[in-house]
Every structure is written in structure tokens, then in C-alpha cells.
Amino acid sequence: MRADALEAALTPATRAVVVTHLYGRLADMEGLLAVAERHRLTVIEDCAQAHGAERDGKRAGSFGRLACFSFYPTKNLGAIGDGGAVTSSDDILAARVRQLRQYGWGSKYSVTLAHGRNSRLDELQAAFLRIKLPLLDGWNARRRAIAARYAAGISHPDITLPALDGAAWIAHLYVVQCERRDALREHLEAHAIGADVHYPIPDHRQPLAHAPAPLAGGDGRDLRIGRVHGDELDRAALLEGGHGQLHDGDVRQPDLLPRLLHRHPGGAGRDLTHARR
């Protein structure tokens, strides 16, 4: 999400904005917070793909009023099953989230808050996460090193690579953009390299976003999904996640990928020095 795109998407009814640090890249929080401050918006960070991403010593999750983390097993910090956390430096909000986590109880058996649920982090998952947390920075560095190998090896005029961005990018996914995405995907799959589209339906085109109010929940005024990014997502394709625990001997695909991308249909005979980054 860019600050100018956010500003353009605002309506008089906008109260809050959820900033997703997509694919592990810390968003332009300084710019976004400036817009939020100007329009008195609450900022919620979606850090599901950005555990440990940081810029100037500030980490994902420390900018907004609330931040949400997913510990789904494929995340950079993943549990062995589902899990997640909400963080906040606002004591009142934090108490409210704790209450929502536990049925909306004000005190034992006494429900004082609507929409509560049982959403406690399972103790076993917490124990695994506790062991993994100190390893996170090392795994993130490893992911970045693998991404740097892709970046050094892939050079093709049709393919836009994700920018290397120091510690602000934890390389959760290595997502490239390609005008002929489906052909690239077929080409990679023919060579047994998994590739997927992230995301086939962006939020603003989800059926729910256009559903009549009763289907959309509440009175329909609860949620509006704005379009705050361009069509670039339409061209995005996930090539390879990699992960922080890969040993050198296991990193077969980063070497194979560049070779395959050079041979991607349309690449032959073209000047490969003009790749967009």
C-alpha cells in the first residue's frame, strides 16, 4: 500500500486502515502514518507475512495502534498448527482484545462484550513458538540470502523482480511480475518448479466485497474493501517461497530458476541486460 493510493481511496466514512506488509516487505509506514494522522485514522498492521521486518530499528507491528500476526506453519515464524497474536501498546485496546479472545468475558462466566470467541493460543503452539522466536532473525537473513541469489541470477526483460530492501524485507515470498504470467507458470511447472498466483482474487474483487448487505454481515456498513493498489497484482506470480531453514545443498531451485527463466519463451535471443528490477 502506498501513501498516495491510500489518500485517494479515503471516503468521509473511513475510520481505520489495515496496512498489510505484503510478501514480507515493510510498507512505507512513515508516509502511511502521515496520511492517517491527517485524516484521524486508526492504523492496524497486518504482519502475517512480516515477522521481524524492520526499518531504522522499528519493526513491523510497532507502528500501528494494533498489529496482527499469523503463526500459520508457512509463515516466517510458524507454529506447528494454527496460531496468531495481536499486539498493541494501547492498554485499553489490549485489554479489549484479551476479552474478545475469551468469550467476551468481563470476569469468569460473565459476558460483557459482544463478538467474543475462544481464540486463545494453544499452549503447545506457544511452546514451539517460544523455541523458534530466537531463531527468527537468522532464518530471515537466510531467506534474504536465497532471494539475493535469485536476484543475481534472474535477468529477463519480461520479468520484474522484487527489490532487495535490506532488513525491511524478510523475503516471505519471492514474487515476480510477468506480463505473460500463465506462460511462465506453465514453463516452470513443466520443469517441476512449483509456481502459484498471489493472489488470484484481490480483496477489492472478492465476491463478499460486492455482496448485498445481509450477506456482507451486519448492516453492510461494517466493512468496505477499498482498492488501494494498482493492477500490478494481476501480473504477480509466486515462484518460490524458500525458507530460512534451507541448507545450501537443499537450495537447488535458486540455481535452476535463473536458467529456466533465461529460457522462458520469448527470452531467447533478447537482450537480457535490460531486465527491470
Ligand SMILES: Cc1ncc(COP(=O)(O)O)c(C=O)c1O
Ligand atoms: C497477509 C495475511 N493476512 C492474514 C492472514 C491470515 O492469517 P491466519 O490464517 O493465521 O488467520 C494471512 C495468512 O495467510 C496472511 O498472509
